[in-house]
Amino acid sequence: MKKFKILVFAFLITLTAVAQQTPAPKQSGEITLKGGTAHIGNGKVIENSIIFIKDGKITGVYDAQNNTIEPKGEVIDVTSKHIYPGFIAPDTTLGLVEISAVRATEDQDEIGEFNPHIEAIVAYNAESKVVESMRPNGVLLAQTVPQGGTISGTSSVVQLDAWNWEDAVVKRGDGVHLNWPNSFRRGRWWLGEEPGYSPNKSYAEDVTKIKDFINQSSAYTGGDNAIKNLPYASMKSILDGDSNLYIHVDGEKEILDVLRFKTAMNLDHVVLVGAYRAYTIADQVAKANVPVILARVHSLPETEDDDYDISYKMAKILDDAGVLVALGNSGEYWQARNIPFYAGQVTAHGMSFEDALSLITLNTAKILGIDSEMGSLEEGKDATLFVSTGNALEMKGNNVEKAMIKGRDISLETHQTELWKRYMEKYSR
Numbered sequence: 001m002k003k004f005k006i007l008v009f010a011f012l013i014t015l016t017a018v019a020q021q022t023p024a025p026k027q028s029g030e031i032t033l034k035g036g037t038a039h040i041g042n043g044k045v046i047e048n049s050i051i052f053i054k055d056g057k058i059t060g061v062y063d064a065q066n067n068t069i070e071p072k073g074e075v076i077d078v079t080s081k082h083i084y085p086g087f088i089a090p091d092t093t094l095g096l097v098e099i100s101a102v103r104a105t106e107d108q109d110e111i112g113e114f115n116p117h118i119e120a121i122v123a124y125n126a127e128s129k130v131v132e133s134m135r136p137n138g139v140l141l142a143q144t145v146p147q148g149g150t151i152s153g154t155s156s157v158v159q160l161d162a163w164n165w166e167d168a169v170v171k172r173g174d175g176v177h178l179n180w181p182n183s184f185r186r187g188r189w190w191l192g193e194e195p196g197y198s199p200n201k202s203y204a205e206d207v208t209k210i211k212d213f214i215n216q217s218s219a220y221t222g223g224d225n226a227i228k229n230l231p232y233a234s235m236k237s238i239l240d241g242d243s244n245l246y247i248h249v250d251g252e253k254e255i256l257d258v259l260r261f262k263t264a265m266n267l268d269h270v271v272l273v274g275a276y277r278a279y280t281i282a283d284q285v286a287k288a289n290v291p292v293i294l295a296r297v298h299s300l301p302e303t304e305d306d307d308y309d310i311s312y313k314m315a316k317i318l319d320d321a322g323v324l325v326a327l328g329n330s331g332e333y334w335q336a337r338n339i340p341f342y343a344g345q346v347t348a349h350g351m352s353f354e355d356a357l358s359l360i361t362l363n364t365a366k367i368l369g370i371d372s373e374m375g376s377l378e379e380g381k382d383a384t385l386f387v388s389t390g391n392a393l394e395m396k397g398n399n400v401e402k403a404m405i406k407g408r409d410i411s412l413e414t415h416q417t418e419l420w421k422r423y424m425e426k427y428s429r
Helices: 002-016 203-221 252-264 278-287 310-320 334-347 353-358 362-368 415-427
Strands: 030-034 037-039 049-054 057-063 074-077 082-085 087-092 139-144 151-159 169-179 184-186 197-199 244-249 270-274 292-294 325-327 385-388 400-405
Touching: 037 049, 087 334, 087 362, 139 334, 203 252, 244 252, 252 270, 252 278, 278 310, 292 310, 310 325, 310 334, 325 334, 325 362, 334 353
Parallel strands: 030 074, 037 082, 087 139, 169 244, 244 270, 270 292, 292 325
Antiparallel strands: 030 049, 049 057, 082 385, 139 151, 151 169, 184 197, 385 400
């Protein structure tokens, strides 16, 4: 029996093991991308562009038609192709889960209710096959987010071509994630409760616990903290306004309570995540200057009274009201590679192409606090971008030929592309 258990364990290890591709070497020298349609990420488009890259940075973006500047270094002709900033996938468990049915490959949550000191990044698996599957769709950056509890922990922003989590980090500790309680809850049949929704009698008490934790953290960080308390100490960056407090919340009442909570607790940087009903109070969200990371666009309406296409229209409603909006992934990992197609769906429901592109590039970078380095094709920013032969927001048009992270020419090979080539050869014989 012992031998059998060892063999089973060895099989699982083999099943979940990954032969990591070697990350691309650091880019040095000069590169010129010439002739492509550059989608800047801030709403602007240059039809015939010339982009200069040096030592991993963009050193210039010009209209080649109105400029006589000569190409420098290695010249890559991308005429009739499209150049995009690397897409950013926020609110994911990317790198924290490999196979959801194999518990040993899942490290997304911890025991306890208030865990701001738990950092998702230290559990991030840079060798994940799921991570490498993002790149062929142009998803080059992600926010890896812990799950569970009232305060799940701290997220970080990563780039998706690295040896380990230390190499992957773009911004460590970008914010703490709080799961706001629901004022209604579904009946628990296993406890003999009636099915359907009923008022959550402990809602006020649950909200008070959150306020108490914030107040205790404030007292601790602002007073004598000789005795170390990690949960309280980990809230300092939130209380000082240096990091985001991401509040996962959906209902209209709950969102309004969050806006009041932000004011009462004197919190500078609150971000709503999920925010299903935010569109119904978009003006109030905009007035509070609170950004929103929406849930997956490819989601069904929550109630029978909602418009069938409400998930597709939310982004435009919020954007029109003046809310800074990004498209999220509801804590998914595999589905994060579909984020360009979420933006594409939004374009079919009233939003312009370039505005929709901003939802997964510059807007997301602004919310995550990395817009000085990433999110758009602008001079001085990292050369994190890709070249597609077609419209990257469409499933058929998204055909990535070349991708760079900080100018590094990264591999677009994945487990899926290897299988595709293998079986294409098999059936072409």
